[in-house]
Amino acid sequence: ELKVEQNPLFLSMQEGKNYTIYCNYSTTSDRLYWYRQDPGKSLESLFVLLSNGAVKQEGRLMASLDTKARLSTLHITAAVHDLSATYFCAVATSGTYKYIFGTGTRLKVLA
Amino acid sequence: GAGVSQSPRYKVAKRGQDVALRCDPISGHVSLFWYQQALGQGPEFLTYFQNEAQLDKSGLPSDRFFAERPEGSVSTLKIQRTQQEDSAVYLCASSLRSQRSGGNEQFFGPGTRLTVL
Numbered sequence: 001e002l003k004v005e006q007n008p009l010f011l012s013m014q015e016g017k018n019y020t021i022y023c024n025y026s027t028t029s030d031r032l033y034w035y036r037q038d039p040g041k042s043l044e045s046l047f048v049l050l051s052n053g054a055v056k057q058e059g060r061l062m063a064s065l066d067t068k069a070r071l072s073t074l075h076i077t078a079a080v081h082d083l084s085a086t087y088f089c090a091v092a093t094s095g096t097y098k099y100i101f102g103t104g105t106r107l108k109v110l111a
Numbered sequence: 112g113a114g115v116s117q118s119p120r121y122k123v124a125k126r127g128q129d130v131a132l133r134c135d136p137i138s139g140h141v142s143l144f145w146y147q148q149a150l151g152q153g154p155e156f157l158t159y160f161q162n163e164a165q166l167d168k169s170g171l172p173s174d175r176f177f178a179e180r181p182e183g184s185v186s187t188l189k190i191q192r193t194q195q196e197d198s199a200v201y202l203c204a205s206s207l208r209s210q211r212s213g214g215n216e217q218f219f220g221p222g223t224r225l226t227v228l
Binding site for chain 2: 033035041092096102103104
């Protein structure tokens with residue numbers, strides 16, 4: 001059964017600092033997604049990663065995928081308060097319909 | 112509207128009551144998903160529709176849960192004889208292509224927060 005783990009679960013960081021969130025998954029996957037969720041809100045799609053070595057960047061966030069290591073990273077550069085949210089990765093496997101979400105990383109950026 | 116909508120946004124039910132949660136996906140989207148999100152957790156897959164066909168219902172926690180999408184657009188998630196453990200946010204998501212097409216970005220609705228007393 002596919003399992004998805006994120007770490008850290010909680011992250012408190014100062015504005016201007018860099019940090020990386022990790023997403024590990026247990027079986028072969030050809031699709032990995034990152035989402036953002038603000039408190040009391042729904043999920044917003046950030047990145048779709050489809051191949052080994054894929055790298056995507058949007059503003060201060062950059063996501064990458066290593067399918068051989070079964071690892072995706074979400075790197076935050078020079079964090080700002082507006083990035084405070086919970087970040088989820090989700091993985092789907094070939095031939096299935098379901099997405100498995102990680103437990104989420106709750107990020108708090110301190111001014 | 113431009114996005115996925117869900118109704119009601121909040122629902123309080125007494126234990127044993129039946130509830131129906133509605134999802135209006137983005138027009139033309141083939142795929143529709145239902146998820147259950149408990150407080151502080153990630154969404155958990157419940158079921159998947161490709162147009163009107165329910166292709167995967169492996170995540171439905173019991174036979175009290177039933178979902179339908181009869182005309183391939185609006186979907187309803189019904190929970191019979193609600194229990195306290197059913198309290199959660201129920202999220203609906205749609206995507207343009209079928210799930211097996213790959214690279215499918217999901218667009219989520221605002222969710223329905225169900226509280227069972």
